[in-house]
Amino acid sequence: MPQTIAVLDFGSQYTQVIARRIRESQVYSKIYHYKTPASKLREDDVIGIILSGGPSSVFAKTAPIPDREIFNLGVPVLGICYGIQLLSFLLGGRASRSKQREFGNGTLTVTKPGRLFGKLPRKLQVWNSHGDKVIKLPEGFTAIGTTENSPFAAIEDRKRNFFGIQFHPEVFHTERGVEIIRNFLVRVCKAEQDWTTKDFIAHSVKEIKKQVGKSRVILGLSGGVDSSVAAALLHKAIRKQLVCVFVDNGLLRAGEREAVESLYKRNFKIDLRVVDASSLFLRRLKGVEDPELKRKIIGNTFVEVFEKSLKTIGKADYLAQGTLYPDVIESVAIGDNPASLIKSHHNVGGLPERMKLKLVEPLRELFKDEVREVGAALGLPKEVVWRQPFPGPGLGVRVAGDITKARLKVLRGADTILTEEMKKSGWYWKVWQSFAVFLPVKSVGVIGDERNYADVIALRIVGSKDAMTADWTRLPYDLLQLISNRITNEVEGVSRVVYDVSSKPPATIEWE
Ligand code: XMP
Numbered sequence: 001m002p003q004t005i006a007v008l009d010f011g012s013q014y015t016q017v018i019a020r021r022i023r024e025s026q027v028y029s030k031i032y033h034y035k036t037p038a039s040k041l042r043e044d045d046v047i048g049i050i051l052s053g054g055p056s057s058v059f060a061k062t063a064p065i066p067d068r069e070i071f072n073l074g075v076p077v078l079g080i081c082y083g084i085q086l087l088s089f090l091l092g093g094r095a096s097r098s099k100q101r102e103f104g105n106g107t108l109t110v111t112k113p114g115r116l117f118g119k120l121p122r123k124l125q126v127w128n129s130h131g132d133k134v135i136k137l138p139e140g141f142t143a144i145g146t147t148e149n150s151p152f153a154a155i156e157d158r159k160r161n162f163f164g165i166q167f168h169p170e171v172f173h174t175e176r177g178v179e180i181i182r183n184f185l186v187r188v189c190k191a192e193q194d195w196t197t198k199d200f201i202a203h204s205v206k207e208i209k210k211q212v213g214k215s216r217v218i219l220g221l222s223g224g225v226d227s228s229v230a231a232a233l234l235h236k237a238i239r240k241q242l243v244c245v246f247v248d249n250g251l252l253r254a255g256e257r258e259a260v261e262s263l264y265k266r267n268f269k270i271d272l273r274v275v276d277a278s279s280l281f282l283r284r285l286k287g288v289e290d291p292e293l294k295r296k297i298i299g300n301t302f303v304e305v306f307e308k309s310l311k312t313i314g315k316a317d318y319l320a321q322g323t324l325y326p327d328v329i330e331s332v333a334i335g336d337n338p339a340s341l342i343k344s345h346h347n348v349g350g351l352p353e354r355m356k357l358k359l360v361e362p363l364r365e366l367f368k369d370e371v372r373e374v375g376a377a378l379g380l381p382k383e384v385v386w387r388q389p390f391p392g393p394g395l396g397v398r399v400a401g402d403i404t405k406a407r408l409k410v411l412r413g414a415d416t417i418l419t420e421e422m423k424k425s426g427w428y429w430k431v432w433q434s435f436a437v438f439l440p441v442k443s444v445g446v447i448g449d450e451r452n453y454a455d456v457i458a459l460r461i462v463g464s465k466d467a468m469t470a471d472w473t474r475l476p477y478d479l480l481q482l483i484s485n486r487i488t489n490e491v492e493g494v495s496r497v498v499y500d501v502s503s504k505p506p507a508t509i510e511w512e
Contacts, residue, residue, distance in 0.1 A: 002199065003191055005029040006046040008036065010054030010064050010082050016325045018050060018080070018170045018181070020367055025182045028195040028203075031365070038069035048076045048189030051083030053168060057132050058082070058089040059097070065090070076161035076188045084155065084164030085132050091162075093138035102128040102149050108167065112144040114156060115187040116163055116180060125175040126153075126167035133166065161188055197370075197377045201233065204362045208237035215317035217360055220306055221246045221272065222392070223260045226322030226363065228384050229375040233362050234320050235270050236378065243271045243316065245309050247302060250278025251394030251403075253419075254412040263384065273313065277305040285396065285403045291512035294403070298393040303351060310355065319357040323364050324371055388433045389467070397512040401440030406493075407455075411438040413491035414457040421483045422461075431473050432464035436487075437500075437511045445488075445495030454495035457487055461500075462509055470504040 005022050009015045009031050022029035029050075032041070041049065049070055056063050068090060071077065079087040085095040108126045110117045126147070134152040137143065141162070145154030153166040163184065169177035185191040217234060221227050221244040234242045244264060248257050257274065264270040284297050310316065352359055363371050375385040391397055395415075399407045414436040422428035437458040445452040459480075464470035484497040500507075 001045050002028040002195060002203070004044055004046050005048045005050060005185060005189065005191065006036075006041050006044070007031045007050045007052055008034045008066055008070075008083075010034050010052050010086075011056065012053035012080075012082065014168060014170050015052045016365065016367075018052060019365060020325075020370070021170050021178055021181045022050075022185065023195065023370070024178065025185050025191075026193040026195045027185050027191040028199070034064045034066050036067065038067045038073055041070060041075075042073055046073070046075060047191060048078070048185065049073075050184075051077065051079040051086055053081030053083060053129070056082065057097070058085045058095055059132070071160075071162075076184070077163070078184045078188075079162075079164040080170070081130050081166060081168060084134060084152075084166050085130075087155075087162060087164045088134040088136070088138055088141075088152075091138035091141075093134060093141065094136040095132050096135045097132055102130055102133075102147070102166075104128065105173065106147045106149070106167065108145050108147055108153055110145045110154070112142065112156070114144055114158070116144065116154070116156065116165075116183050118179075118183050118187065120176050120179060125173070126169075126177075127171050127173035128167045130166060134164070163188070197373045201236070201374060201377060204233055205237040208234060208360065208362055211360060212238060212241065212318050214241070216241050216243060216313075216315065217318040217320050218310060218313065218316045218357070219244045219320040221260065221264070222390075223252075223256055223384075223387075224322075224390055225368070225375065225385065225387050226324055226371060228263075228322070228380060228387075229371050229378065230320055230322035230361075230363055231264065231270060232268065232378040232380055233374065234360070235268060240271065242320070243273065243313050245306060245313075246272060246274045247305050247309070248274060248276045248278050249281040249298065249302065249305075249394060249396075251281065251298070251396040251408070253390070253395065254416045259383075263381070273309060275305055275309045277301070280305065281396075282403065282405065287402060289401050291397060294396050294512065295393050298396050302392075307351060307355065317358060318360045319352050319355070320360040320362075322371075323361045325365055325367055386429055388428070388431075388435075391510060397510050398435060399438040399440075400511050407438050410455055410491060410493050411436055411457070414438075414487045414494060414497075417486045417490060418459060418483055421479065421486070425479055427461075427473075427475060427479065430463075432462050432467070432470060433509060434459075434461040434473075436460070439498075443496045452495050454493050456496045456498060457491075457494050458498050458500050458511070459483065460509070460511070462504070464504075464509070467509060470509050472499075472501045472503055475499075 007018050019029045088095045106128050108124045110122045133150045140157040141155045143152050144156045147153040155164045169180040231244050264272045372385050418436050422434045439456040442453050443456050461473040462470040463473050487497050
């Protein structure tokens with residue numbers, strides 16, 4: 001095991017963010033269930049412990065309480081939010097319900113900088129979210145920082161290297177929060193800061209091998225960043241035991257299937273099975289105009305085709321998925337069986353349970369940008385690593401209204417030109433998504449002296465951080481003109497190109 005910082009999870013929505021901040025300081029961290037026995041942490045060579053925040057109150061009957069022996073391991077402990085209450089509660093101090101719930105921004109006044117705050121300014125904007133507060137310090141502790149509502153907003157036991165902070169240093173809104181965490185890691189825990197993406201890969205390879213042994217693993221490859229990186233990582237670990245399945249649903253962008261085949265079959269020599277189910281998908285979608293119904297049909301057909309394809313592959317015990325942290329709806333049940341509540345939304349239509357497949361999700365603790373770094377380090381090309389998101393239902397939700405082969409052909413033609421020009425001008429890499437939409441209306445145009453009653457293409461180009469909100473991109477007029485000219489000249493059947501200037505909300509990114 002590398003030098004490990006244990007993050008004990010008490011159900012905070014920020015636990016993964018703490019782990020991420022630790023990785024940003026190039027230190028390895030692992031999230032443990034709050035009940036993990038101290039002996040296990042000792043076994044794992046843990047050099048420091050962070051107690052996460054959590055939704056509970058230490059006074060609640062069901063309050064999650066860790067193994068008290070963790071305080072006797074001789075390693076530094078940092079309690080954050082709920083963690084500081086725990087420290088006080090378990091080590092002989094007192095916490096109480098605060099009259100003033102502190103939520104949102106506050107000002108921390110550092111009274112004793114010590115190792116935790118070091119050279120940071122004496123006043124810091126910090127982000128709070130708590131109802132309880134410490135009212136009496138446990139023996140050995142002193143206050144090192146205060147806020148408007150709390151004389152014990154930051155506390156320290158110098159001898160035992162225990163620290164508690166009431167605010168959340170891991171969130172973006174806390175000024176210099178990353179440095180506070182780094183001070184704990186480096187100055188208190190003496191972490192060496194040598195954990196890199198390469199180490200992550202080596203460690204994951206070892207873990208995957210340990211988890212799957214000699215079993216075969218199936219992975220549904222979509223061509224997107226997450227499944228691509230997962231495939232490359234799994235392949236590095238278990239080579240021929242990995243079988244990837246790529247379903248052509250007839251709703252892919254032009255050349256997509258070929259690009260996936262050439263990348264994985266030729267360059268990586270991955271066992272890739274391409275299933276052409278395009279006719280089946282298009283047959284089922286015939287005449288369907290309702291977007292939700294389209295999605296349902298596409299989703300169900302995918303599961304059916306995927307499941308059928310597994311039969312030809314033979315016995316496998318695992319299903320691998322490129323689930324990332326933001327995909328994981330994670331909540332620790334503050335009762336008896338926490339881990340059972342963890343769900344993945346990518347989970348292909350209940351397939352794992354039905355087929356008795358166990359899950360392998362090597363990226364589940366990472367954020368998107370970290371996954372991209374891993375992909376690049378594994379040798380995936382820029383086109384894959386920096387690929388824009390593409391929805392599961394593909395062009396099915398970009399042909400508004402009835403999906404026909406003819407409409408798909410027009411859309412693919414327009415989309416290819418848009419993508420080409422976006423890449424050529426460098427804009428492709430700057431925006432969140434850029435794509436064409438086929439509109440189910442005709443408009444009058446003129447070619448030569450002839451009236452041309454033909455299709456309309458909308459361009460949708462947006463900037464976003466997480467797809468929750470988005471704004472339309474102010475693309476240079478000249479570039480828009482070039483794209484529009486090329487589409488109307490080169491794609492037969494298009495008389496008009498329009499630019500979508502709606503933001504999300506109130507619109508969504510996709511049209512359907
Ligand atoms: P909306 O249209 O909801 O899209 O603003 C937000 C982001 O999600 C993508 N998207 C999907 N991805 N399956 C997916 O895997 C879907 O059904 C789906 N619908 C939308 C969309 O491309 C955007 O990035």
